[in-house]
Each structure stands twice: as structure tokens, then as C-alpha cells.
Amino acid sequence: MKISTLEYVIREVFFSLRRNSWMAVASVSTVAVSLFILGMFMILVMNMNRMAESLESQVEISVYLKDEVSESSIEDIRGMLESMQGIDKVTFVDKAEAMSRFEERLGEQKFLLEAIGDTNPLPNSFEVKVKHPDMVKAAADEIAKIKGVESAKYGQDVVQHMFDITRLIRIFGFALMILLGGATLFIISNTIRLTVFARRKEIAIMKYVGATDWFIRWPFLLEGIVLGCFGGVFAAFALRLAYGIVTNKIYETLAFFPLIPMFPFIGYVGIGIMICGMAIGAIGSTISLKRFLKA
Numbered sequence: 001m002k003i004s005t006l007e008y009v010i011r012e013v014f015f016s017l018r019r020n021s022w023m024a025v026a027s028v029s030t031v032a033v034s035l036f037i038l039g040m041f042m043i044l045v046m047n048m049n050r051m052a053e054s055l056e057s058q059v060e061i062s063v064y065l066k067d068e069v070s071e072s073s074i075e076d077i078r079g080m081l082e083s084m085q086g087i088d089k090v091t092f093v094d095k096a097e098a099m100s101r102f103e104e105r106l107g108e109q110k111f112l113l114e115a116i117g118d119t120n121p122l123p124n125s126f127e128v129k130v131k132h133p134d135m136v137k138a139a140a141d142e143i144a145k146i147k148g149v150e151s152a153k154y155g156q157d158v159v160q161h162m163f164d165i166t167r168l169i170r171i172f173g174f175a176l177m178i179l180l181g182g183a184t185l186f187i188i189s190n191t192i193r194l195t196v197f198a199r200r201k202e203i204a205i206m207k208y209v210g211a212t213d214w215f216i217r218w219p220f221l222l223e224g225i226v227l228g229c230f231g232g233v234f235a236a237f238a239l240r241l242a243y244g245i246v247t248n249k250i251y252e253t254l255a256f257f258p259l260i261p262m263f264p265f266i267g268y269v270g271i272g273i274m275i276c277g278m279a280i281g282a283i284g285s286t287i288s289l290k291r292f293l294k295a
Helices: 002-018 021-057 071-083 095-116 135-144 156-198 198-209 211-254 260-294
Strands: 059-067 087-093 127-130 149-152
Touching: 002 021, 002 211, 021 059, 021 135, 021 156, 021 260, 059 135, 071 087, 071 127, 071 211, 071 260, 127 135, 135 149, 156 198, 156 211, 156 260, 198 211, 211 260
Parallel strands: none
Antiparallel strands: 059 127, 059 149, 087 127
């Protein structure tokens, strides 16, 4: 693009925004609201995904040992577990600690254990965490074959249901983001179309005197980018404010809830929303101009 053409495009954008100031305000407001809604759903989906990852990371295999296994054999089993591929952490839980945990879970119903007296029927065990949740089943099947291991349990049915739920969360979130992105593009392109329609005579005259399509298109394209950028800035600011309020409220009541920390997360979301606004503004301008540039 020539310098003179660039100067013309920038000047036209400035004059257009000033001349159609109310239309520009309406466009920026529409873009800001649309991007704010899109951004809120993006944040929601990302936090749902983090929650799903947090649930998956808590899955562990309980490896129960046979009563006759000696201390030296226990150490051998620990070594075999730690050397297995995909194992992240191995923790030994002896019979006494297992009973202590069981009593704690029973709470006020600890009196039920009086029937067994001083006997401790609980086995020694290992708590095994894997590096990736989808490796749990294969690891449990392999561990169950180790000599001295009574069983390897990981709550198969519960875990499978949990994996199904987290998979649905990711699919639903991705589909929702695409749907909202399309809706935002539709709203913005129709808003910009109003600006283009108001200047249809000017476009017709420019075509009549021989202006190329790109010469006509550039000012509108840049105007769409500017409107999208301003809308994105306002949306990013509103998202930052809203996320700060929401996170503070949640942490006051649910301190350990796995929310994504505000910084630098919200900064990246803001940048993404602004880029998204500029891109949608450019695409919306292009779509809106098509019918007016036809011969």
C-alpha cells in the first residue's frame, strides 16, 4: 500500500468515526457486550477444564498386600512399583495408619470397631499415583500381577463415570465457545453493515469513478478493526473486574476450589479478547461490504 493511500485510509477512518459518532458508539457497545459474554464463557470453560483436570489428578490406585508378605518383600514391591512406567508417586500405608484413617472416617460411629477388639483386619497397602489419568487401568492391571499383591483397586466404575463427565465438559465447552463466537461475529457484522448501508451512496460513487474494490474496502476494514479493538478493550476491562469480584467471593467460602489464579490468566484472556475483537471486526466489515461491492 502506498503512503498516500495509507494516509487516505487513516483519514477516512477518522472522519467516518467522527461523522458517525453515535453509530460508532453503538457498534463499540455491541462489540464490547458480545465479547464480554464470549469472554465470560471462555473463562467458565477454562475453569471447568481445570476442575476436570483437578479431579483426574486425584485418581489413585490402592494396592492391597497379602498378610503373609514380609517387610523385605514390601520393599521389593515398592521398588517394582516405583520402576513401573507412568508411575508418579508411591506411598506406603501400614496397617496401623490404615486403621487410624478408617476410625477418622467413621467419626462418631467409631464404636462399631469395638466388636473386633484389638484385632486389625486391614492390610498393608500402597497408594499409587500415575502421571496421566488414562494410564490408571493399565497400571492397575499390571500391579495386580505382582507377587504378594492381593488386589489393586482404583474405584473403576466411579473413575470411568468421572472421565466421561470431564470429557463431556470439554466437548460442551468447546462447542459452546464456537457457537458464541459465531453469534458474536453475526452481531458485529450486522452492526457494521448498518454503517456501510448509511454510506452506500458514497461507495456507489467511488465505484462509478473507477475506484478498485480494495481501495473502497480498506477504510471500512480498518474501521472494523478499530471498532473491534475498542470493544475488546472495554470487554477485557469488564472481564478483569468481574473475574476479580467472582474469585474473591468464591475464595471467601471455598478457599480450596480449583479456580485459575487471576494473574496472569486474566491478562492473557484480555489480550485474546482484544485480538478476537479486531479479527471479528475485520471479518464483519468484509462480510458487510460484499453486497455493496458487487457490480
